Structure formats: C-alpha cells, structure tokens
Amino acid sequence: MHKILIVDDQADIRRMIMVALSGGDFELLEAKDGVTALEMIREYRPDVVLLDVMMPGELDGLQVLEIVRNDPQMEHMRVIMVSAKGQVNDSELGMQKGANAYFVKPFSPLLLLEAIDEQIAQLNGNA
Amino acid sequence: MKLSLHNFIISVLLLVGLCFYSLSFSEDSRSYKAPAAINDKINLTAEEKLWLQQHPEISVAVRHGFSPIEFTFELEEFRGISVDYLKKLEQMLGIKFNKKMADQELAANDTDMLSSVTNVRSLEGTKFTALDTPFLVSSIGIFTKKNARRLDGIDALHGKKVAVFKNGFLAKRLAQEHPEIHLYLVDIAEEALDAVVSGKVDAYIGNTVIIEYVLKSNENESVVFNTNTPYDVKLYMAVRSDWPIFKTLLENGLNAIPQNERAEIIDRWTKVPYLSKIDYELIISILAVSVMVLSILFISNRRLKKEVKQRIVLEKSLIQSKEQAVQAEETIRRYSKDLERLAMVAKHTTDSVIITDAEGKTLWVNQAFTKLTGYTLEEVLGKKPGDLLQGDETSPQAVQLLRDAVKNFSDIEIELINYRKNGEKYWIRLKISAIINAYGERRFIAIQTDITKQVNYIKTIENDQEDMDALFSLSPDGMVVLDSEDLVSHVNAAFVAMTGLQGKDLLGFKESKLDALLIDLCADPKEYKSVSEFAQITDRPDVKFKYAEGSGHVEFKFQLKHPVQRTLERSCIETTQKRISRVIFFKDVTQRAIVENMKSEFITTAAHELRTPMAVILGYAELLHKSSFAKDVEAEMVEAVYNKSVTVASLLDDLLDVAVIEYRAEKTLKLELHALEPFIRSIAETFLFPGNNHRVLLDAIPDVADFYFDAQRFERAINNCLTNAYKFSPADGVVKMRLYRIESDEPELAIEIQDYGIGMSPEQLSRIFEKFYRADKSGHISGTGLGMVLVKDIMEAHGGRVFVESVLGKGTAVTLILPMRVSLG
Numbered sequence: 001m002h003k004i005l006i007v008d009d010q011a012d013i014r015r016m017i018m019v020a021l022s023g024g025d026f027e028l029l030e031a032k033d034g035v036t037a038l039e040m041i042r043e044y045r046p047d048v049v050l051l052d053v054m055m056p057g058e059l060d061g062l063q064v065l066e067i068v069r070n071d072p073q074m075e076h077m078r079v080i081m082v083s084a085k086g087q088v089n090d091s092e093l094g095m096q097k098g099a100n101a102y103f104v105k106p107f108s109p110l111l112l113l114e115a116i117d118e119q120i121a122q123l124n125g126n127a
Numbered sequence: 128m129k130l131s132l133h134n135f136i137i138s139v140l141l142l143v144g145l146c147f148y149s150l151s152f153s154e155d156s157r158s159y160k161a162p163a164a165i166n167d168k169i170n171l172t173a174e175e176k177l178w179l180q181q182h183p184e185i186s187v188a189v190r191h192g193f194s195p196i197e198f199t200f201e202l203e204e205f206r207g208i209s210v211d212y213l214k215k216l217e218q219m220l221g222i223k224f225n226k227k228m229a230d231q232e233l234a235a236n237d238t239d240m241l242s243s244v245t246n247v248r249s250l251e252g253t254k255f256t257a258l259d260t261p262f263l264v265s266s267i268g269i270f271t272k273k274n275a276r277r278l279d280g281i282d283a284l285h286g287k288k289v290a291v292f293k294n295g296f297l298a299k300r301l302a303q304e305h306p307e308i309h310l311y312l313v314d315i316a317e318e319a320l321d322a323v324v325s326g327k328v329d330a331y332i333g334n335t336v337i338i339e340y341v342l343k344s345n346e347n348e349s350v351v352f353n354t355n356t357p358y359d360v361k362l363y364m365a366v367r368s369d370w371p372i373f374k375t376l377l378e379n380g381l382n383a384i385p386q387n388e389r390a391e392i393i394d395r396w397t398k399v400p401y402l403s404k405i406d407y408e409l410i411i412s413i414l415a416v417s418v419m420v421l422s423i424l425f426i427s428n429r430r431l432k433k434e435v436k437q438r439i440v441l442e443k444s445l446i447q448s449k450e451q452a453v454q455a456e457e458t459i460r461r462y463s464k465d466l467e468r469l470a471m472v473a474k475h476t477t478d479s480v481i482i483t484d485a486e487g488k489t490l491w492v493n494q495a496f497t498k499l500t501g502y503t504l505e506e507v508l509g510k511k512p513g514d515l516l517q518g519d520e521t522s523p524q525a526v527q528l529l530r531d532a533v534k535n536f537s538d539i540e541i542e543l544i545n546y547r548k549n550g551e552k553y554w555i556r557l558k559i560s561a562i563i564n565a566y567g568e569r570r571f572i573a574i575q576t577d578i579t580k581q582v583n584y585i586k587t588i589e590n591d592q593e594d595m596d597a598l599f600s601l602s603p604d605g606m607v608v609l610d611s612e613d614l615v616s617h618v619n620a621a622f623v624a625m626t627g628l629q630g631k632d633l634l635g636f637k638e639s640k641l642d643a644l645l646i647d648l649c650a651d652p653k654e655y656k657s658v659s660e661f662a663q664i665t666d667r668p669d670v671k672f673k674y675a676e677g678s679g680h681v682e683f684k685f686q687l688k689h690p691v692q693r694t695l696e697r698s699c700i701e702t703t704q705k706r707i708s709r710v711i712f713f714k715d716v717t718q719r720a721i722v723e724n725m726k727s728e729f730i731t732t733a734a735h736e737l738r739t740p741m742a743v744i745l746g747y748a749e750l751l752h753k754s755s756f757a758k759d760v761e762a763e764m765v766e767a768v769y770n771k772s773v774t775v776a777s778l779l780d781d782l783l784d785v786a787v788i789e790y791r792a793e794k795t796l797k798l799e800l801h802a803l804e805p806f807i808r809s810i811a812e813t814f815l816f817p818g819n820n821h822r823v824l825l826d827a828i829p830d831v832a833d834f835y836f837d838a839q840r841f842e843r844a845i846n847n848c849l850t851n852a853y854k855f856s857p858a859d860g861v862v863k864m865r866l867y868r869i870e871s872d873e874p875e876l877a878i879e880i881q882d883y884g885i886g887m888s889p890e891q892l893s894r895i896f897e898k899f900y901r902a903d904k905s906g907h908i909s910g911t912g913l914g915m916v917l918v919k920d921i922m923e924a925h926g927g928r929v930f931v932e933s934v935l936g937k938g939t940a941v942t943l944i945l946p947m948r949v950s951l952g
Contacts, residue, residue: 010739010743012740012743012771013739013742015767016743016746016747016764019750019756019764020746020750023754054735084734084739085731085735104738105739105741105742106741106744106746107742107745108745108746109746109749110750110754
C-alpha cells in the first residue's frame with residue numbers, strides 16, 4: 001500500500017482530496033503546513049506528496065520541495081504541487097525545483113488521481 | 128655760477144627760437160589783417176557817457192559754429208576773434224556784453240548786436256546795421272601741397288582743378304571771373320584738404336583765416352598757404368539801427384585798439400608756419416654760434432654734467448608727454464574727420480541724427496529727426512532733446528544712464544520710450560557717440576532708430592517666453608534643461624520638490640553631476656543608469672541610440688530613498704534648438720507604481736481566495752458526477768459544495784463593493800435622512816451569528832436628531848464588525864454595542880462594538896485594513912479578508928472613520944464614527 005501525504009492549509013481541500021482518493025489502495029496522511037509536512041515526510045517516508053504552495057508558517061510548499069530534493073534519502077519521492085498560483089511561471093518554477101507534476105486549483109480530482117497512479121507506476125518501474 | 132650758467136643756456140636757446148620765429152614770418156605777404164587803428168584812445172562825449180551808463184549790458188548774438196571767428200566752447204563759453212574784440216570793447220567802454228547763440232531769426236528777439244556779419248546785404252530788412260569798418264579782413268588764399276611751386280597768383284590756376292566751398296560768394300565769383308578754373312565744390316574744409324592731399328585737386332581757395340585754423344587744429348602740415356588772391360572777406364559787427372550812438376561808440380572803440388593787440392588776437396587763432404623764403408645763412412650762423420657757446424660751457428664746467436643728466440631725463444619726459452599729446456591730437460583729428468563726414472551722411476540718412484554740445488544741448492538735427500519726432504531744428508536748438516522727447520513711460524533708469532553718459536562724456540547705446548510732438552509714444556534705439564570735432568570742441572552725435580515694431584515683436588516673444596516659463600515652473604513633471612554645451616541651464620520647481628536638489632547645485636554643471644546627485648538619493652543605485660552608461664551604449668556602433676528629435680524617450684524608472692520614497696520615470700527629449708540641447712523629464716510615478724502594485728496584489732490574492740473554494744466545489748461536483756460514494760459522504764460533499772458556493776458568492780459581493788466604493792467613493796452612497804434608534808435596534812435584534820445564541824447586548828441609544836447616511840451600507844459596516852466580533856469569540860461569547868455622541872462643532876456618532884474573544888497582536892492589528900488580510904491563518908474561521916476593508920471604505924465615504932483597539936487573548940473593540948449631518952451640501 002502506497003503512502004500519500006496531503007499537504008494544504010485548507011482543511012476543506014484536504015478533505016476533498018481524501019474523499020477523491022478514498023476509493024484507491026492508499027494510506028492517506030495529512031499535514032496543514034510546511035513544517036509539519038517535513039516532519040511527516042521524514043517520519044513516514046510517503047511515496048507521493050501532494051504539496052500546496054501558499055501556506056502559512058515558516059516553510060511554504062516550494063521550500064519543502066527544495067529540502068526534499070536536496071536530501072539523497074528522499075530522491076525517489078514523488079511530489080505533485082497543488083497550488084492556487086496559476087501563472088505559467090509559477091508552475092515552471094515548481095517543475096524547475098523538481099516537482100513531478102503541477103496542479104492548479106481548482107483542479108479535477110480524477111485527473112489528480114490519474115497523476116498519482118502514474119507517479120506510483122513510475123516508482124514501481126524504477127524500483 | 129651754476130645758476131647763472133643755466134640761465135644763460137636757456138637765454139641762448141630762447142634767442143635761437145626767436146630768430147626762427149621772426150624768420151618764419153619775415154615775408155611781407157600777410158594774408159589777413161585788422162584794419163589799421165585810427166585812434167589809440169577813445170574819447171567819450173557826455174552824451175555817450177550817459178548812454179553807456181543807461182545801457183550797461185548789451186545783448187550780443189554770437190554764431191556758434193564759425194571757428195575761429197566765433198564759436199561756442201562747451202556751449203556756454205564763446206571763443207574766437209570777434210569774442211576777443213568784444214572783450215577789448217568791454218574794457219574800453221565799461222559795459223558788459225551778454226553773449227548768446229545766434230538764432231536763425233535775428234530780428235525776432237531782443238538782440239542788440241551781432242558780433243560778426245559776413246554779408247552786409249543780408250542785414251537788409253532787419254533791425255540791424257553793420258558798422259562802417261570791418262573788424263577783420265581775411266584774404267581769400269590759395270592753399271596747395273607743401274612741396275608745390277609758389278604760384279604767381281590766381282591766373283596760375285587756369286586749367287587746374289580747384290576746391291572751393293559750394294555755398295558762399297566765392298564759387299560764384301570764380302565761375303564768373305575765372306571760368307578757366309575747374310571748380311571742385313565741397314561742403315567742408317576737411318573735404319577740400321583731403322582733395323588737395325590726395326592730388327584730386329591742385330589747390331584749395333578759401334578764407335585764409337578759417338583754413339589756417341583748420342590746418343592748425345588738424346596738425347595738417349602737408350597743405351600750406353601758397354599765395355593770395357585779389358579777393359577778401361570782410362567781417363563786420365552790427366548793431367540795432369535805432370542805436371546810432373552805440374554804432375559810433377563801437378566804431379571808435381574798435382579803431383582805438385592798438386595794432387599790436389589786433390595782431391595778437393588774430394595770431395592767437397591762426398598762427399601757423401608759412402611757405403616762405405628762409406634765410407638759411409642766418410640760421411646756420413646762429414646755430415653755429417649756439418653750438419660753440421654750448422661746447423665751451425660743457426667743457427669749462429664739468430659740474431654741470433650732473434645737471435645736464437637731470438635735464439636729459441626731464442627733456443625725455445617732455446618728449447614723452449609731447450608724444451602723448453601728438454597721439455591725443457591724432458585721435459581728435461580722426462574723430463573730427465568722422466564727425467564732418469557723419470554730418471554729410473546725416474543729411475541724407477533715414478535715421479534721425481542729433482548733434483549736441485558737451486552738455487547735451489542741441490546744435491543740429493537732420494530732416495529725419497523732424498520726420499520722426501515732429502520737432503524742427505528751430506524748436507530743439509539749444510534744448511536738451513530728452514526734455515522734449517522723454518515722457519511718463521520713459522524708464523527713469525534709462526534717463527539716468529543718459530545723464531551719466533553726458534556727464535562723463537562717454538558713448539552709450541540704449542533703448543527707451545520717446546514721445547513725438549503730437550504725444551504719440553514710440554520706442555527708439557539711441558546710439559550716442561561722444562566726439563571731439565575739428566576745433567577741439569566736445570560734441571555728442573546721437574542716432575535714433577525707431578524700433579517700436581521690433582519692441583512690440585520682442586514683447587510678444589517675451590510674453591510667450593513668460594508663458595513658457597510659467598508652464599515650465601508649473602509642470603508637475605520635474606524638468607532639467609541642458610544648454611547647447613550640455614550644461615544644466617534650468618531646473619524647474621517640480622524637480623526641486625521631487626528630489627530636494629537645488630538649482631544652485633546643478634546650474635552650470637554637466638549631466639554627470641546630476642546623475643551623481645540622483646544616484647546618492649536612490650534606494651538602489653544600480654537602478655539609475657548614468658550618462659556614462661548611456662555613453663557606453665552609444666559608443667557601440669551596432670546599437671543605434673539616438674533620440675528622435677522632439678520625441679520623448681522613456682529611459683528607465685528608479686526609486687528614490689530621499690527625501691521621501693518615490694518612483695521616478697526618467698525620459699528625455701533631444702532638440703536641435705540653438706540654446707537647448709536636451710530636456711530631461713522626471714515623472715513621479717509613485718502613485719502609479721503603488722496602484723499597479725496594488726492591482727497586481729489584488730488580482731493575485733483575489734484569484735487565490737476564489738481558487739480555494741472553487742477547488743472544493745469543482746472537486747466534489749466532479750466526484751459526485753462521475754463516481755458514487757456512501758450516502759453520508761455524498762451528503763457531506765453536497766453540503767461542502769453549498770457552503771463554498773456561499774463563500775464565493777459573498778466574496779464576489781465584497782469584491783464588488785470594495786471596488787465600487789473605493790473607486791467612486793461617496794458618489795455611490797444613497798444618503799437619506801434616517802432616525803437612529805429604530806435603525807440600530809433593528810440590527811441588534813435581528814443579528815444572529817450561527818452557533819452562538821447570544822444576541823448583541825445593546826446599551827441605551829442616545830437621543831439624536833435624524834441625520835443623513837446610507838442605511839444599507841452603514842448596516843453592512845455594522846454587520847461586518849458584529850460578524851468579526853462573534854467569529855473571533857468563543858461559541859458562547861458576548862458582544863456589546865454602545866452608542867454615544869461626540870460633541871464638537873459637527874457632532875458625531877460613535878458606535879463601539881466590543882468582544883471578549885481571542886483579540887489581536889499589535890502586528891495583526893496593524894494589518895487589519897489590508898485587503899485579504901486574514902488574522903486567522905488556520906482556515907478554521909471563514910472570511911474573505913475584505914470585511915474590515917469594506918467597513919473602513921464605507922465609513923470614510925460617509926466622512927467618518929474607524930478605529931480598533933485590541934488585546935491579544937482579551938478581546939477587540941471596534942469604534943465606528945459617523946458625522947451626524949442634518950443637511951446635505
């Protein structure tokens with residue numbers, strides 16, 4: 001069973017994503033800010049992280065991504081950015097920093113599900 | 128011994144000089160003479176004595192420009208041969224001659240006597256009679272070049288070319304009696320003398336006294352008296368015909384002047400060397416004697432050496448001063464020639480010409496003067512032109528400058544307002560030259576040019592210039608003007624206000640100084656591109672960097688840190704004007720930058736705030752549409768969709784309200800007269816916050832007169848405050864509302880809404896009116912971040928205000944203050 005970490009400061013969004021993913025064979029984890037997210041990443045080693053960009057607190061989504069990408073132990077971790085920042089350069093920045101996919105709110109939960117499946121398939125393929 | 132020797136040398140030198148002197152004039156052919164004296168003494172009869180007692184002062188008209196017979200010196204002083212005779216007569220007769228300048232109309236005034244008359248017949252029909260005997264008989268002489276052969280008389284000039292005055296009897300007589308002579312008619316003596324010197328004519332025939340005086344004044348040694356003609360000119364004094372006794376007195380008086388005194392008078396005005404036969408033998412012998420005497424003296428007394436040395440020094444200095452005098456004379460001669468020529472030209476020029484004496488009193492004006500001013504020569508003669516021509520609007524400074532120029536006998540060029548005789552105003556350019564004429568007299572020549580048209584034109588331009596200056600100084604954009612040498616020539620008020628840099632810091636400096644000063648003020652010096660950076664760009668041949676003529680070119684934006692934070696946009700216009708090479712503009716775009724910044728922030732934030740609830744709505748809607756879930760989950764999803772839709776709808780409302788109120792302010796308010804009490808009571812009684820059962824605790828409502836406010840918007844403001852108060856309070860928290868009057872000239876209503884909830888930190892409090900600012904970051908408390916912004920906007924649109932006090936963990940009090948306007952306008 002693959003572990004999915006959902007990071008978003010909005011409880012409604014986390015809840016909606018969990019409902020969308022509830023049909024799959026996933027272990028779902030939640031974090032409401034960057035610092036919590038990083039702790040959970042280190043502790044639970046999720047396969048896929050759904051990462052919001054704009055979050056209150058010390059770390060925003062891009063900073064979390066950067067830390068993850070600079071840590072060789074978390075090399076294989078798949079990160080999908082989910083952001084309200086919809087400008088082209090925002091998504092480019094995310095991809096540059098090593099995101100595997102980028103979703104802009106509002107997004108299709110079914111497409112997100114497909115993206116997660118795809119990332120997991122790649123993980124398995126690589127493994 | 129020493130002294131007597133010295134005296135002796137001087138005596139010898141004098142002797143030598145005297146010999147020369149007497150030699151020079153040893154010939155018998157004096158060219159002019161005073162008539163021989165009849166009596167040396169004057170015997171007065173009793174009747175004559177009585178008459179003289181009764182007439183102690185006699186008014187004499189003296190001609191002012193008839194040198195050397197008579198002329199005025201510096202206007203007041205009369206000089207000349209006739210004047211010297213008058214002096215003698217004064218002594219003899221014990222009377223006083225009141226001399227004044229001869230008027231054109233002799234009979235029209237109270238003149239008793241004329242000091243000189245050339246043509247006796249001209250007195251016919253006047254009140255004057257000439258004396259029987261002339262006081263001066265001047266020969267008409269022939270003047271030639273110095274080296275010319277001595278002529279045997281006038282007949283020797285037959286077939287030759289001869290200069291003669293155009294006016295006067297001589298030209299006529301010569302034409303009649305010597306038609307063989309080719310006459311060259313001249314206006315003035317100078318012209319004739321020039322003709323002789325240049326060889327244009329062979330001789331000059333004219334009044335010997337006058338010509339010799341001119342030669343002497345001009346130090347002209349190249350033209351000399353050659354010989355006499357049979358003609359002469361007689362000069363008479365004239366007296367009132369009704370004063371025969373005075374005529375006799377003068378006649379006798381003149382006759383009584385001794386011959387030597389007469390010669391003195393004439394010599395004083397005419398003495399010049401003559402072309403004559405010189406006894407060289409006598410000169411040589413005298414020179415030989417004096418050289419010998421000197422030699423003996425030198426040899427015999429060595430002690431003299433020292434004194435001789437001193438004397439040499441003295442003589443050198445004498446020679447020097449003589450040289451200076453010669454130079455001065457040369458200058459004077461040049462000037463006087465100019466004057467005479469000018470006078471000739473002046474007759475025909477269209478510029479008005481005035482010649483005055485040293486005091487500025489008019490001696491002569493030309494036709495153009497009369498045409499310009501309306502005043503004739505007779506009207507201005509002897510008067511200062513300024514007294515007639517200047518008026519109310521003439522600049523006092525200009526008048527003072529003119530007076531100073533006359534006082535200092537200096538040249539001046541000036542523009543001023545004059546008035547014509549008919550009172551009409553006009554502008555003139557007055558060019559005055561101080562000159563000394565042929566007779567050593569000081570004169571001013573003034574040339575007036577009518578410049579009224581030019582002045583009017585310039586005034587129009589000046590007005591335009593003033594308008595331009597006004598525009599320049601009123602321009603909201605800062606401007607720096609660079610002149611043709613790329614130096615700062617102007618900075619306007621807006622630039623000074625923007626940058627705090629003063630004109631004195633920049634004027635006359637290069638653009639690089641401007642750059643340096645501005646860079647010092649920049650928040651980020653790298654933002655400012657100095658002229659040298661531009662130069663680097665322009666130096667690159669592959670980059671064309673030339674501003675188009677007259678078209679503005681925005682160069683860059685930069686932020687100033689001092690004197691206040693501002694964003695300036697620099698642009699530049701190049702010109703091909705003579706005096707301006709470039710104008711650099713600084714546009715204050717601070718507000719624009721703020722607004723742009725706000726807009727972009729607003730859009731970003733608004734987008735974010737809308738995207739989040741929309742993500743929930745879209746997500747659940749899609750899942751419900753395409754998948755199936757347990758009943759309770761579906762119910763939860765539907766509820767979430769509903770709630771988020773409400774959030775989006777209210778967010779859109781708030782956004783619209785903020786936009787409308789901020790950008791159109793009070794124009795959108797519907798101000799109507801309302802009673803306070805039912806309005807407040809209705810809000811307090813109906814407001815209910817979901818999840819809290821406590822209604823608003825309302826204090827007593829003050830009794831105030833109805834006043835104007837927009838009820839719908841004011842209710843919105845109060846509701847937003849109440850919502851916040853409940854939102855940040857515990858589920859059972861209470862909210863109090865208290866109203867009170869603020870007494871002042873314009874009474875205000877205060878509504879205080881107090882909660883006992885979580886309160887705010889000072890940081891949170893300071894940001895409460897920022898758009899989309901959310902004190903709560905948890906996401907547990909819903910909101911758009913526009914509630915307090917809207918409250919503030921509504922209160923300010925009413926002319927009111929909001930203030931908030933808060934203590935973290937204790938609660939918040941928001942006070943709305945609204946002016947109670949009982950009338951509109």
